[in-house]
Amino acid sequence: MYSRRTTPNDLEAELKDLLTKRMKVSENIVQTNNLQAVMAFLVQKYGDQQKAIQALLNEAAAEFGSGSFGHSWLAYFPNDGKKPTTYGYHANGPGKQAFEINNPSSDSPSRDHKARICQPVTQLQSQELTTIAKEETDKKQEYTWQENCTEFAGKAWNRVMTKGTGTSLEFRQKPVKGGLMDQLMQTMHAQYPAVATPGQLGYVIGAANGSEEKRQFKLPTEVLATAPLPGSADVLGVFTKDRYATIRMNGTTDIALAGSRPVTVLTAGTKFFTLDTVATFNCSPSKDQDYPYFVFSGSKYATVNARTDGDNVVLGHKGSPTNISNIPAFKDFDHVDAVMNVTSRVEQCSPQGRSKSADFVVFSGKKYKYITVDPSGDLTRAEENSSKSGTLRIDKVRATIGVPGSKPRYVFYGGKYEKIDAPEPSHIRGTGHPVTENWLSFSNAGLAP
Known part of the structure; x- marks a missing residue:
């Protein structure tokens, strides 16, 4: 156009x-x-x-x-x-x-x-x-x-x-x-x-x-979270501390779709004005069904439901913020930095929810845990696989991006990104490149540090 x-x-x-x-x-x-x-x-x-x-x-x-x-x-x-x-x-x-x-x-x-x-x-x-x-x-x-x-x-x-x-x-x-x-x-x-x-x-x-005369925000130095948006499996929300924007992953190419917005647009009803990360269920987004997010901020988390209505994303909160300490599988975690979905299959959301459990890696500082969330999506019933949990080579992971239909992940930490060939924390070596050297969609969307 x-x-x-x-x-x-x-x-x-x-x-x-x-x-x-x-x-x-x-x-x-x-x-x-x-x-x-x-x-x-x-x-x-x-x-x-x-x-x-x-x-x-x-x-x-x-x-x-x-x-x-x-x-x-x-x-x-x-x-x-x-x-x-x-x-x-x-x-x-x-x-x-x-x-x-x-x-x-x-x-x-x-x-x-x-x-x-x-x-x-x-x-x-x-x-x-x-x-x-x-x-x-x-x-x-x-x-x-x-x-x-x-x-x-x-x-x-x-x-x-x-x-x-x-x-x-x-x-x-x-x-x-x-x-x-x-x-x-x-x-x-x-x-x-x-x-x-x-x-x-x-x-x-x-x-x-992101033309120079229109860019209202600086180039991002830290990406805190990513999450797919309902209605399109290749469209992601990319989050900094207080803003998010949408990009489309076309193979290995990232394209900015629109300028950034305040995080509070997504976290309506949770009373969160900044966030640490956003996690989603392992089912492909559906434009005609509610799509649930876990939103983490400090020592608390909340759930947010989203669906599409024409060209708009309609949001509503599912519950009030809850202490992370109420999740048994998150014992020893006082906050959550990132969540990586590692389930091998992709399941379409349905009105009844998921039919099978989904697996995630949850990062908090240098520690990470493998957890399984049952079809109900109730985090308080999540189970930890302690044999696979461990310690990172880097200080923390802030976000991950997966390409639909592909095993590799892009991992973000400390203003850098690193591509790993499989969704496993042990593959993160700490050899990342500055985000500002790539990911033009982030700056094109006007994301602030």
Whole structure:
């Protein structure tokens, strides 16, 4: 997806320019910020209020569609090297369809479009894009100041690329409260509470990609936890002390999906404002079932349930924070640094929960324990395999990442990461590399240390 701007539009200034330059409204009237005065001028010019409103809407659509505000669109690049196909809205005039498909297009991945976000497309996603194209063709929507190029591109991207991940791009921007644009939207009973603009889309693309001018946080020096998100087994939440972001593991490639968020978004109801780690059951996430997390913070832990609802992750807490000391298998542990799932199989979640036990390694300082959690998921009933528990060669493990369908793990500790060829603590040698040398998705998502 492309945008030709990288900073949010100044909607108020752009509307005032439209009124004074295109519609010849007196600048003195415009500067009063009084929409009634503006409309009185336009009614006098066009004969009646309905004609004045229609003229304003037509001019706004023409200005939005002229490219002076920027432009946004989608491009699909096939793997076979053929030319891409582009999808977008264009201002073709009142009453004329705005949606256009350009196949083949002259676009190229290296072309400078100010802001862009690119991701691999699955067969299902390709089919969804084809469905959207047919819907738009049948709809015959004309170009308006609200149904514009960014409204189409942003909604289509979120529907195709981020559905079920909780990482939708916020491509609409709200007008200045009490300004002319705000008054206009209220008077016209605007369809959306904010206006989709190329600048806002370019800005959030920049935040997701981590461009220097948009990055709000420093490069991470410590990764504290990772956990799969419901609805997509290859999408992970990556956590620092007080923020988390989502990335997609595509083989050995990590891709940032959106900017970081406060941890409190995930830990709602637990009263945890920072965390030590997050653990999950050993079942593949399902978009239509609750997906449980264990959230650890200091000497306490709590459970959080999550499920997807359209493009959003809906969260709720299952129980109040409980002391770790209440878990017999965690005896001698006063906190938990990390949890690594080492179960050899992957089981789909069901409404009845898991049907088989799952195995984990729990890390606390230099110590680690192997535990088995029964199908109920009740940690207080977990059993320790003391014959496999032991001591690390390093001070502590902070997080692990597994690639779906693969034995190797990435282990994070002390601002470093190390790849081990099997999910066994004895394979951790302490020969890690700085996180800042790799894992660009972390910095691209704007994770703080």
